[in-house]
Amino acid sequence: MDERDHVDCSAQRLPVVAIVGRPNVGKSTLFNRLVGKRKAIVGDRPGVTVDRLESECALGKRKVMLVDTGGIGEGTHDVMQPAIDAQVEAALAVADMVLFVGDAQAGATPVDASIAEQLRRHDLPLLLLVNKAEKPGSEIDFYSLGLGEPHPVSAAHGAGIRDCIRTIEAMLPPVEQLDDAEQEEPLASVAVIGRPNVGKSTLINAWLHRERMVVSSVAGTTRDAIDSLLPYRDGVVRLVDTAGQRKHGRINDIVEFVARVKAVQAFRRADVAVMLLDGGEGVVEQDMRLMQLALDEGCALLVAVNKLDLLDDEAWRYYAERLDFRMRGFADIPVFRITAKDGKGVKRLLNEAVQAAQRNRFEIGTGALNRWLEAVQAAQHPPSDHGAVVRLKYASQIGTRPPSIKIFCNRPKGLKTSYRRYLEQSFRREFDLAGVPVRFTFSASKNPYQSEGRR
Numbered sequence: 001m002d003e004r005d006h007v008d009c010s011a012q013r014l015p016v017v018a019i020v021g022r023p024n025v026g027k028s029t030l031f032n033r034l035v036g037k038r039k040a041i042v043g044d045r046p047g048v049t050v051d052r053l054e055s056e057c058a059l060g061k062r063k064v065m066l067v068d069t070g071g072i073g074e075g076t077h078d079v080m081q082p083a084i085d086a087q088v089e090a091a092l093a094v095a096d097m098v099l100f101v102g103d104a105q106a107g108a109t110p111v112d113a114s115i116a117e118q119l120r121r122h123d124l125p126l127l128l129l130v131n132k133a134e135k136p137g138s139e140i141d142f143y144s145l146g147l148g149e150p151h152p153v154s155a156a157h158g159a160g161i162r163d164c165i166r167t168i169e170a171m172l173p174p175v176e177q178l179d180d181a182e183q184e185e186p187l188a189s190v191a192v193i194g195r196p197n198v199g200k201s202t203l204i205n206a207w208l209h210r211e212r213m214v215v216s217s218v219a220g221t222t223r224d225a226i227d228s229l230l231p232y233r234d235g236v237v238r239l240v241d242t243a244g245q246r247k248h249g250r251i252n253d254i255v256e257f258v259a260r261v262k263a264v265q266a267f268r269r270a271d272v273a274v275m276l277l278d279g280g281e282g283v284v285e286q287d288m289r290l291m292q293l294a295l296d297e298g299c300a301l302l303v304a305v306n307k308l309d310l311l312d313d314e315a316w317r318y319y320a321e322r323l324d325f326r327m328r329g330f331a332d333i334p335v336f337r338i339t340a341k342d343g344k345g346v347k348r349l350l351n352e353a354v355q356a357a358q359r360n361r362f363e364i365g366t367g368a369l370n371r372w373l374e375a376v377q378a379a380q381h382p383p384s385d386h387g388a389v390v391r392l393k394y395a396s397q398i399g400t401r402p403p404s405i406k407i408f409c410n411r412p413k414g415l416k417t418s419y420r421r422y423l424e425q426s427f428r429r430e431f432d433l434a435g436v437p438v439r440f441t442f443s444a445s446k447n448p449y450q451s452e453g454r455r
Contacts, residue, residue, distance in 0.1 A: 189238040191273045272301070279316075308344070393410065420440060
């Protein structure tokens, strides 16, 4: 059975490779080329990188977290040096290696020289890439930056990319091995997520019964994702505290950029995410985005409302109504009430998180899965596709964390979104998978278990 699309990071920490450069040199095009998918929005003007900032990918035989810094401070009518400085600082804060991208058509500019000066002061592996280098010798001008040999590439057309990947692979730091305690397979890996100053570190300290995390009343004190191992019954639980989150799209602040990258790394090492909300504040769009990001990365999800000592019964009823309204797009997410600083409700929350992690590892036999598929269709037939009957023929489980199901169907493109949601909700209810993202894929290919003699 295959695991989730991204590599399992519980055994090792992936090196972070950050792409930096002035606006409009092709950073996002290079990002897309190396990842092999169109994950970043690209355009012909500065400041259009507003989509996905990071992606795990294979560069040769090495798995890395590739980070596109485009969009930090960009989008103004003039190129502001402080914005460029912030971009480089962000890369240096998260990176194990830096790809510095220049534009062969423009040549080495004063802004490139300024970036080179910043990078030169840090002891990080660095590769200078000259993009848009379709013309032979167009990279020569970049020797003036003093960063070693410039490597000509064309991100748009793929020229020089294979050599680039081989060079990156050779320059990457060795794989970071975990110590014996970290290598122990945990019963669950729990990421605590939320906006700054909602009490994430206080919650983890309450679970650990000691001041493992640095707790401060200043929003954004936690700058990194820090693992703690908590003895739990006959094993351990890995607790991951993530940096506070704010906006997703355009990120102009270095701390928030670093926080997002670290949070995504944490999600990919977690079975379950506990979304912590502040009972004294409202629920905002950033909370919804962070919850969706956790689910997208394959984490089961729980919601915990903290600081309930600030709410009387009437205030709590109002808060719960607003929360229920904001979460109407999320199916079956359990909600808990806690006061982390007093330890109220935290033990139950931990138990529920461990159970959610186990649900996220759910496996089902082929027979039981197909009996469910028959029953769910009998209860509600798939809508027709322009008059043609849609039949779901057979299902098999192809992954866990989250549970992933492949269904063989005669007309997969004709299966309506509403019916796909119906299948997910029915599956989650039938097998008691509250808070667990369930992924269905539909294939028109032949059922591999079907007898050759059958038609």
